[in-house]
Amino acid sequence: LEKAVKTSTKPEGPVTLRKIAALAGVSPSTVSRVLNRDPNVRISEPSRSRILDIASETGYRPNRLARSLKYQRTHVIGMLIPDITNPLFSALFRSVDDVASAAGYHVILCNTGDSASRFQDHLEALSDGHVDGVLIATAHRTDVAIEKLHSRRVPYVLLNRRRDTDEDASVVPDDRRGAQLAIEHLVQLGHRRIAHIAGSGEVSRTANRIVGYRETMKSLGLPEIIYHIPAGGMHERAGEDALVQLMKASQEEKPTAIFTANDLVALGVLAAARRMGIRVPDELSVVGCDDVPLARYVQPALTTIKYPVNDIGRLATEQLIELISAQPVNAVVLPKLVLPVELIRRESTSATA
Amino acid sequence: LEKAVKTSTKPEGPVTLRKIAALAGVSPSTVSRVLNRDPNVRISEPSRSRILDIASETGYRPNRLARSLKYQRTHVIGMLIPDITNPLFSALFRSVDDVASAAGYHVILCNTGDSASRFQDHLEALSDGHVDGVLIATAHRTDVAIEKLHSRRVPYVLLNRRRDTDEDASVVPDDRRGAQLAIEHLVQLGHRRIAHIAGSGEVSRTANRIVGYRETMKSLGLPEIIYHIPAGGMHERAGEDALVQLMKASQEEKPTAIFTANDLVALGVLAAARRMGIRVPDELSVVGCDDVPLARYVQPALTTIKYPVNDIGRLATEQLIELISAQPVNAVVLPKLVLPVELIRRESTSATA
DNA sequence: CTGAAAGCGCTTACAG
DNA sequence: CTGAAAGCGCTTACAG
Numbered sequence: 001l002e003k004a005v006k007t008s009t010k011p012e013g014p015v016t017l018r019k020i021a022a023l024a025g026v027s028p029s030t031v032s033r034v035l036n037r038d039p040n041v042r043i044s045e046p047s048r049s050r051i052l053d054i055a056s057e058t059g060y061r062p063n064r065l066a067r068s069l070k071y072q073r074t075h076v077i078g079m080l081i082p083d084i085t086n087p088l089f090s091a092l093f094r095s096v097d098d099v100a101s102a103a104g105y106h107v108i109l110c111n112t113g114d115s116a117s118r119f120q121d122h123l124e125a126l127s128d129g130h131v132d133g134v135l136i137a138t139a140h141r142t143d144v145a146i147e148k149l150h151s152r153r154v155p156y157v158l159l160n161r162r163r164d165t166d167e168d169a170s171v172v173p174d175d176r177r178g179a180q181l182a183i184e185h186l187v188q189l190g191h192r193r194i195a196h197i198a199g200s201g202e203v204s205r206t207a208n209r210i211v212g213y214r215e216t217m218k219s220l221g222l223p224e225i226i227y228h229i230p231a232g233g234m235h236e237r238a239g240e241d242a243l244v245q246l247m248k249a250s251q252e253e254k255p256t257a258i259f260t261a262n263d264l265v266a267l268g269v270l271a272a273a274r275r276m277g278i279r280v281p282d283e284l285s286v287v288g289c290d291d292v293p294l295a296r297y298v299q300p301a302l303t304t305i306k307y308p309v310n311d312i313g314r315l316a317t318e319q320l321i322e323l324i325s326a327q328p329v330n331a332v333v334l335p336k337l338v339l340p341v342e343l344i345r346r347e348s349t350s351a352t353a
Numbered sequence: 354l355e356k357a358v359k360t361s362t363k364p365e366g367p368v369t370l371r372k373i374a375a376l377a378g379v380s381p382s383t384v385s386r387v388l389n390r391d392p393n394v395r396i397s398e399p400s401r402s403r404i405l406d407i408a409s410e411t412g413y414r415p416n417r418l419a420r421s422l423k424y425q426r427t428h429v430i431g432m433l434i435p436d437i438t439n440p441l442f443s444a445l446f447r448s449v450d451d452v453a454s455a456a457g458y459h460v461i462l463c464n465t466g467d468s469a470s471r472f473q474d475h476l477e478a479l480s481d482g483h484v485d486g487v488l489i490a491t492a493h494r495t496d497v498a499i500e501k502l503h504s505r506r507v508p509y510v511l512l513n514r515r516r517d518t519d520e521d522a523s524v525v526p527d528d529r530r531g532a533q534l535a536i537e538h539l540v541q542l543g544h545r546r547i548a549h550i551a552g553s554g555e556v557s558r559t560a561n562r563i564v565g566y567r568e569t570m571k572s573l574g575l576p577e578i579i580y581h582i583p584a585g586g587m588h589e590r591a592g593e594d595a596l597v598q599l600m601k602a603s604q605e606e607k608p609t610a611i612f613t614a615n616d617l618v619a620l621g622v623l624a625a626a627r628r629m630g631i632r633v634p635d636e637l638s639v640v641g642c643d644d645v646p647l648a649r650y651v652q653p654a655l656t657t658i659k660y661p662v663n664d665i666g667r668l669a670t671e672q673l674i675e676l677i678s679a680q681p682v683n684a685v686v687l688p689k690l691v692l693p694v695e696l697i698r699r700e701s702t703s704a705t706a
Numbered sequence: 707c708t709g710a711a712a713g714c715g716c717t718t719a720c721a722g
Numbered sequence: 723c724t725g726a727a728a729g730c731g732c733t734t735a736c737a738g
Contacts, residue, residue, distance in 0.1 A: 014482075014505070016731060027709050032733060042707050059504060064481040065422045066731035069714045074418065076461065076483070083447075085646075090443045094436075097464045101471070106478065108429065109462040111450045118454070125459065128417040129367075129715090130429070151412060152367070236650060267650045274652075293438075297589060297620045299627075299652035369715060380725050385717060395723050419715035422730045482731090 015058045023058075024051045031055075035062070076106040077320060078126040078134040082114040082232075086264065087292040088307065089137065092160060095313025096135060103321055105132070112138050114232040120145045127152045133324045135316055139163050140202045155323035159316035162204045162336075169323065169334040171316040175205045175289075178305040178341040179212025182259040182287040183220075185303070185343055190352040191285060192222055195255035197242045197265055200231035206261060209289070213259065225255055234261050239268020247276065256284065256352055263288035263295045266302055270348070281350035291344050300347035308339045315339075368411045376411075377404045384408075388415070429459040430673060431479040431487040435467040435585075439617065440645040441660065442490065445513065448666025449488060456674055458485070465491050467585040473498045480505045486677045488669055492516050493555045508676035512669035515557045515689075522676065522687040524669040528558050528642075531658040531694040532565025535612040535640040536573075538656070538696055543705040544638060545575055548608035550595045550618055553584035559614060562642070566612065578608055587614050592621020600629065609637065609705055616641035616648045619655055623701070634703035644697050653700035661692045668692075 017035075021028040026047060033041040034051050054060075068074040079096060081089045093109060100107050108131060110122040119138055123145055126134055133155040139146065141164045149156050150167075158170040179196070186194050196213045199206040210226065217224050227246055229238040239260060246255055260266040266288030273280050280286055280300055288295055288304035295302040319335050326332045370388075374381040379400060386394040387404050407413075421427040432449060434442045446462060453460050461484060463475040472491055476498055479487055486508040492499065494517045502509050503520075511523040532549070539547050549566045552559040563579065570577050580599055582591040592613060599608055613619040619641030626633050633639055633653055641648055641657035648655040672688050679685045 014731095017733095018731080028731090029709060029711095029733080033708090036733085038734095040707075059501075061477070061481050061505075063731050064478075064483045065418060065427065066482075066714090067733080068483075069416075069418045069422055069716090069731080070733055072714075074483075078459075084437065084443045084450075085440070085447055087438070087440070087443075090437045090440075093462070094438055094464055097437075097462070101463070101475075106431075106461045106463065106475075106483070108459045109446070109450070110454070110459065111447055122454075122459075124414070125417075128414050129419075130417045130421075130427075130459070148412075152414075236646075267647075271650055293589075294620075294647050294650075297624055297647075298650065367715095370717095371715080381715090382717080382725060382727095386724090389717085391718095393723080416715050419730090420717080422715080422732090423717055425730075 014063070015060045017060075017062070020051065020054050020058065020060055023054050026051065035060075074130060074132055075104055076108060076131055077317075077324075078108045078110065078122075078131040079137070080110050080112055080119060080122055080126075080134065081137045082112055084109065084111050087294065088262070088290050088309065089160075091292075091309045092137060092313045095310045096317045099314050099317040100321075103317075105321070107135075114138065116140075116145075119143075123148065127154045133157075133320045135159060135320055137161065139168075139204070141204055141207065142202070155320060157316045157320045157323065159312055160205070164204075166336070167334070169319055169336065171312050171319065171335075171337045171339065172204065173307050173312065173341050174338050175208035175341070176212035176215075178289060179209045179259065180216045181341070181343045182289070182305055183213060183216040185345070186257045186259070186285060186287065186349065187220060187222075189257075189285065189349060191257040193225065193253065193255045194222065194257045194259065195225035195227060195246055197227045197229065197239065197246075197258060197260045197269070199229050199234045199261040201228075202231065209261065225253075229261065229265070235264050236268035236271065239265035239270075240272040241268075243269045243272040243276070243278075247278070257286070257349070258284065259287045259289070261289060263290045263292040263302060263304055266304070266348070267294075267298060270298060270300075270302075281348050282353065285349040287349060295344075296346070303346045303349040304344050306342045306344050308341065311339055367416070368413045370413075370415070373404065373407050373411065373413055376407050379404065388413075426677075427483060427485055428457055429461055429484055430670075430677075431461045431463065431475075431484040432490070433463050433465055433472065433475060433479075433487065434490045435465055437462065437464050440647065441615070441643050441662065442513075444645075444662045445490060445666045448663045449670045452667050452670040453674075456670075458674070460488075467491065469493075469498075472496075476501065480507045486510075486673045488512060488673055490514065492521075492557070494557055494560065495555070508673060510669045510673045510676065512665055513558070517557075519689070520687070522672055522689065524665050524672065524688075524690045524692065525557065526660050526665065526694050527691050528561035528694070529565035529568075531642060532562045532612065533569045534694070534696040535642070535658055536566060536569040538698070539610045539612070539638060539640065539702065540573060540575075542610075542638065542702060544610040546578065546606065546608045547575065547610045547612065548578035548580060548599055550580045550582065550592065550599075550611060550613045550622070552582050552587045552614040554581075555584065562614065582614065582618070588617050589621035589624065592618035592623075593625040594621075596622045596625040596629070596631075600631070610639070610702070611637065612640045612642070614642060616643045616645040616655060616657055619657070619701070620647075620651060623651060623653075623655075634701050635706065638702040638705075640702060648697075649699070656699045656702040657697050659695045659697050661694065664692055 137160040162170040291306040515523040644659040
C-alpha cells in the first residue's frame with residue numbers, strides 16, 4: 001500500500017507543472033502562482049502547503065527551457081576566447097564566471113583557437129537565442145562578424161581586445177602604457193638596444209604595444225628592433241625562434257634587452273637563452289607581459305607588466321549584465337574602459353655590463 | 354520606395370517563422386518544412402526559392418530555445434571543474450570543447466572552486482533542462498549530490514576523479530600505477546627516504562596515489578613519509594609549506610626525494626628549496642604529477658608522471674554523447690575507463706650523493 | 707481570487 | 723502534398 005502511494009506521487013518521466021496540478025487537484029496556473037510566490041494568490045492554507053509538499057516530494061523543478069522561452073531570457077551568457085590553455089584566458093574566465101554565477105548566470109565557454117571560422121560559427125550559434133549576451137575576448141581589429149550581433153540585437157562586450165571602431169562596449173588594458181613602462185625600466189638600467197618581440201598587428205593589444213614601443217624608442221632616440229611572430233603563435237616556441245633570429249645580428253647590433261608580447265613568449269626566450277648559453281639577466285634582460293602566475297616561479301623570476309585580469313573580467317561581465325537588463329539596448333551609452341597596468345620588477349632584468 | 358521595400362522585408366524584432374510565412378504568403382508549417390529540407394515537401398520551385406530568399410534576406414535563424422523545447426534536446430552540455438586556473442583542468446576543458454564542438458554541442462563551464470555548495474548549486478541548475486548531459490571533474494569519493502542526476506535522468510560521466518561506487522560512468526588516469534612508477538624511478542636512483550606530499554584523501558586521485566605509494570614502499574621495505582595538504586589547497590604555496598615541514602626532521606630522517614601530488618605543488622617545493630639553499634636535484638630529487646606544460650619550462654625541468662589529458666577529455670565527451678543518444682539510458686553499460694600514465698624523466702631527479 | 711486561454715517559437719502527426 | 727491544430731512546459735493578462 002505504502003509503495004503504491006509512493007509510486008503515485010513519483011510518476012515516471014520528468015515531473016511537470018501539469019502533473020503536480022493533477023496530483024493536487026488544482027489548475028496548473030495556481031501551481032505556478034504558489035510556487036512563484038505570487039503575492040496576489042489567495043488560496044486556503046491547506047491546499048497551499050499541499051501543493052508545496054507535492055512539489056518537494058516529487059523533486060519538481062521548473063523546466064528552464066520553457067521558462068526561458070516565455071521570458072525571452074535564458075540566464076546564460078556566452079564567452080569566446082582564443083585558448084583556455086593560455087593562463088591569461090583561464091584567469092579571465094574565472095573572474096567572469098565568479099561574477100556571472102553570483103548574478104545567477106551560467107557561461108558557455110567557446111575556444112576558438114584563434115580561427116576566424118570557428119569564431120564565426122560559435123558566434124552564429126550563440127546568437128540563436130540560447131544566450132542573453134556574449135563576452136568576446138577574441139576580437140580582431142577589423143572583425144566584421146561581430147556586426148551581426150547588432151542586427152540580431154544581442155548585447156555584447158569586448159574584453160581584452162577591442163576593434164578599431166567605436167561602436168562596441170569594451171574593457172581592455174592599457175598596453176601602450178605597458179610598453180612604455182617596460183622600455184623606460186630597461187633604459188633606466190642602461191639598455192639602448194632593446195628589441196620587441198611582437199605578435200600579429202591584427203589584434204589591438206599587439207598593435208598598442210608596438211605603438212607604445214615605437215613612441216618611446218623614438219622619443220629617446222633609440223633604434224627600433226622588432227621581431228614579428230606569425231599570427232596565432234604567441235607561445236613559448238615562438239619566443240625560442242625569435243631569440244635565435246635576433247641573436248644572428250652582428251655583435252654591435254645584438255639587443256641587450258627584450259620586451260616580449262607576453263609571458264609565454266618570454267619563457268621561450270628564457271629557455272632558448274639557457275640553451276644558447278646566454279645568461280639572463282647578466283647578458284640579456286627580459287621583460288614579459290601579463291604577469292601570469294608562473295612568471296613568479298620561473299628561474300629567473302620574470303620582470304613583467306601586470307595585466308589587471310580580475311578587474312577586466314569583472315567589469316566586462318558587469319557591463320554585459322547591465323546591457324542585458326537595459327530594455328532598449330540603444331538607450332545606454334557603450335562603456336569603453338581602458339584599465340591601468342603596472343611594472344612588476346623581478347629577476348630577469350638588470351643593469352648592462 | 355526602395356527604402357519602404359527594405360523595411361518591409363526587414364521587420365523590427367527577431368524574425369520568426371511566422372513572419373516569413375506571412376511575407377511568403379504561405380503557412381508556417383511549410384516554411385519550417387522547406388527550411389529543414391523535408392524530403393516529403395512538394396512545392397513549386399518558385400515558392401520554394403522565394404521562401405529561401407526571404408529567409409536569407411531577413412537573416413532568419415530558427416530560435417534554438419523553441420527548437421530545444423520541442424525536441425527535448427539543447428545540444429549543450431555542462432562541465433564542472435574545481436579550478437580552470439589549474440593548467441590540468443584548462444587542458445581538460447580544451448579537449449572536451451574540441452570534441453563537443455565538432456559534434457555540434459556547446460559547453461557550459463562551471464568553476465566550483467572545490468566548494469561543495471557551489472558544486473551542488475551548479476549541478477541543480479544544470480539539471481533543470483538547459484543541458485543534455487554533464488561532465489563532472491570535481492567528484493569526491495562519496496559525493497551524494499550526484500545521485501540526483503539519476504532521478505532526473507540526466508546523463509553524466511565522471512572524469513579525472515571518480516566515486517567509490519560503481520554506478521557512474523567514469524574516465525580516470527591510473528594514479529596508483531603513477532605513484533608506483535615515481536617511486537620505482539627514485540629507488541633505482543638509490544633513494545630510500547622518499548616522502549609523498551599528498552592531497553586530501555577525499556578524492557580518488559589522491560587516494561589512489563597514496564595507495565600506490567604505500568604498496569610500493571611497503572613491498573620494498575622502505576619507511577613511509579606522508580605529508581597531507583589541507584583540502585582544496587594543492588597549489589604552489591602548499592608545496593612550499595610542505596617542504597619546510599619535511600625538512601624539520603633530524604638529519605637521518607630527512608627525505609632525499611619527494612613525490613608530490615601534482616606539478617604545481619612540485620613547483621612550490623622547487624621554489625622553497627631554492628630559498629632554503631637546498632640544491633635540486635643534487636641534494637633533493639623531486640617528481641611531480643600530471644606533466645603540465647610549464648613542467649618543461651621550470652628550472653630544473655621537472656621529472657613527472659604524464660596525465661593522458663587529451664584522451665581523458667576526448668573519451669569522456671564521446672561517452673557522454675553516446676549516453677545522450679542512447680534512448681533508454683539504462684540500456685547501455687556504464688563504461689569505467691582507467692587510462693595508462695607514464696614517467697617523464699627530466700632534470701629534477703638524480704642519483705643520491 | 708482562481709481557472710481557462712493564449713502565447714513564447716518551433717515541429718509534426720493528423721485531416722482535407 | 724499543404725494547412726490547421728496540437729503540443730513541448732511554462733507564465734500571465736483576461737474573464738468569471
